[in-house]
Amino acid sequence: xxxxxxxxxxxxxxxxxxxxxxxxxxxxxxxxxxxxxxxxxxxxxxxxxxxxxxxxxxxxxxxxxxxxxxxxxxxxxxxxxxxxxxxxxxxxxxxxxxxxxxxxxxxxxxxxxxxxxxxxxxxxxxxxxxxxxxxxxxxxxxxxxxxxxxxxxxxxxxxxxxxxxxxxxxxxxxxxxxxxxxxxxxxxxxxxxxxxxxxxxxxxxxxxxxxxxxxxxxxxxxxxxxxxxxxxxxxxxxxxxxxxxxxxxxxxxxxxxxxxxxxxxxxxxxxxxxxxxxxxxxxxxxxxxxxxxxxxxxxxxxxxxxxxxxxxxxxxxxxxxxxxxxxxxxxxxxxxxxxxxxxxxxxxxxxxxxxxxxxxxxxxxxxxxxxxxxxxxxxxxxxxxxxxx
Numbered sequence: 001x002x003x004x005x006x007x008x009x010x011x012x013x014x015x016x017x018x019x020x021x022x023x024x025x026x027x028x029x030x031x032x033x034x035x036x037x038x039x040x041x042x043x044x045x046x047x048x049x050x051x052x053x054x055x056x057x058x059x060x061x062x063x064x065x066x067x068x069x070x071x072x073x074x075x076x077x078x079x080x081x082x083x084x085x086x087x088x089x090x091x092x093x094x095x096x097x098x099x100x101x102x103x104x105x106x107x108x109x110x111x112x113x114x115x116x117x118x119x120x121x122x123x124x125x126x127x128x129x130x131x132x133x134x135x136x137x138x139x140x141x142x143x144x145x146x147x148x149x150x151x152x153x154x155x156x157x158x159x160x161x162x163x164x165x166x167x168x169x170x171x172x173x174x175x176x177x178x179x180x181x182x183x184x185x186x187x188x189x190x191x192x193x194x195x196x197x198x199x200x201x202x203x204x205x206x207x208x209x210x211x212x213x214x215x216x217x218x219x220x221x222x223x224x225x226x227x228x229x230x231x232x233x234x235x236x237x238x239x240x241x242x243x244x245x246x247x248x249x250x251x252x253x254x255x256x257x258x259x260x261x262x263x264x265x266x267x268x269x270x271x272x273x274x275x276x277x278x279x280x281x282x283x284x285x286x287x288x289x290x291x292x293x294x295x296x297x298x299x300x301x302x303x304x305x306x307x308x309x310x311x312x313x314x315x316x317x318x319x320x321x322x323x324x325x326x327x328x329x330x331x332x333x334x335x336x337x338x339x340x341x342x343x344x345x346x347x348x349x350x351x352x353x354x355x356x357x358x359x360x361x362x363x364x365x366x367x368x369x370x371x372x373x374x375x376x377x378x379x380x381x382x383x384x385x386x387x388x389x
Contacts, residue, residue, distance in 0.1 A: 037064040041116045045084045045382030052378025058116035063342045073116035083382045085136045092160035096131040108162045124162045126152040133189045139216040149185030167220045173206040177233045194245030198266040202236040243296040247319035256285035276311045289336045294343045298366030302334040330357040338383035349380035
């Protein structure tokens with residue numbers, strides 16, 4: 001007599017509706033498991049002048065709580081696309097060409113978020129040397145021209161095409177340390193405020209933060225509102241806003257300090273200044289990038305130079321920072337980094353060692369740990385995540 005398998009006996013005794021219910025339970029479990037892994041496009045801006053990169057790289061990044069994967073989708077050839085901006089609807093990508101005055105430009109691309117490909121639309125000269133940052137909304141694209149010490153603004157047509165130069169604002173000041181590139185104005189970053197009413201601009205050469213009124217539909221959208229003076233000789237570089245829009249955090253390139261501000265209606269009020277380097281550190285800090293976690297609870301900042309570290313700070317309810325962790329970034333020149341949209345991973349791009357190191361992020365403590373995984377790309381300097389659908 002053939003032996004009955006216990007599992008088969010169980011299923012034979014199940015009534016039809018019980019089996020149907022079991023099927024739906026299993027389906028729900030499988031769907032939940034698949035939903036826990038989310039897919040994103042990862043666009044990587046690079047420097048091509050060194051010969052190890054061809055332009056903008058596109059990857060598909062899949063993230064879950066305890067695992068991730070990535071696959072290269074393609075590369076779009078363009079010279080020195082150091083920084084990128086994706087339109088709010090993710091239909092277009094704008095990339096600077098960070099070169100000298102004659103070749104400095106910003107380019108528009110149609111973006112297929114399903115397969116990660118870019119199609120060239122048009123290009124406009126920035127009329128300001130070495131554009132090193134770009135930001136955009138539905139109406140305009142704005143570049144920070146480091147070498148030119150200026151801001152360039154372009155309109156956006158319905159098909160994503162850039163209009164000719166619509167407005168340019170020239171900074172003319174300087175600060176105290178000519179040896180540290182403060183002999184003239186050097187605009188380093190431009191970013192719209194959370195309420196989209198103002199454009200915030202850092203000028204490393206002047207040690208100033210400029211706040212411009214922003215009227216997106218005007219013939220000349222930008223007009224000066226106020227200027228915030230930072231500590232002389234520190235070199236204001238990049239900044240980030242808290243998710244609730246109440247606070248802003250600025251990193252200073254030359255000394256690695258962070259200024260925490262309360263933000264309201266185009267006004268910045270200083271709350272705190274805190275260092276990112278350990279006591280007794282000797283060498284060049286060369287602070288680079290700064291971002292806050294999606295939940296607003298932790299702040300991250302990278303230092304290059306002789307440091308090559310990423311620091312973690314807890315963000316208090318009053319906006320003040322407290323130190324949590326500082327670790328090596330496993331590469332040289334961590335110029336830019338990005339927190340993936342799930343908040344589970346931090347990807348750090350190293351300009352000089354041609355690698356993007358992936359760290360696991362503990363959402364409870366904010367601390368980072370090395371996953372031992374890297375993406376190899378020539379001179380990566382900008383990381384941008386976008387939705388797949």
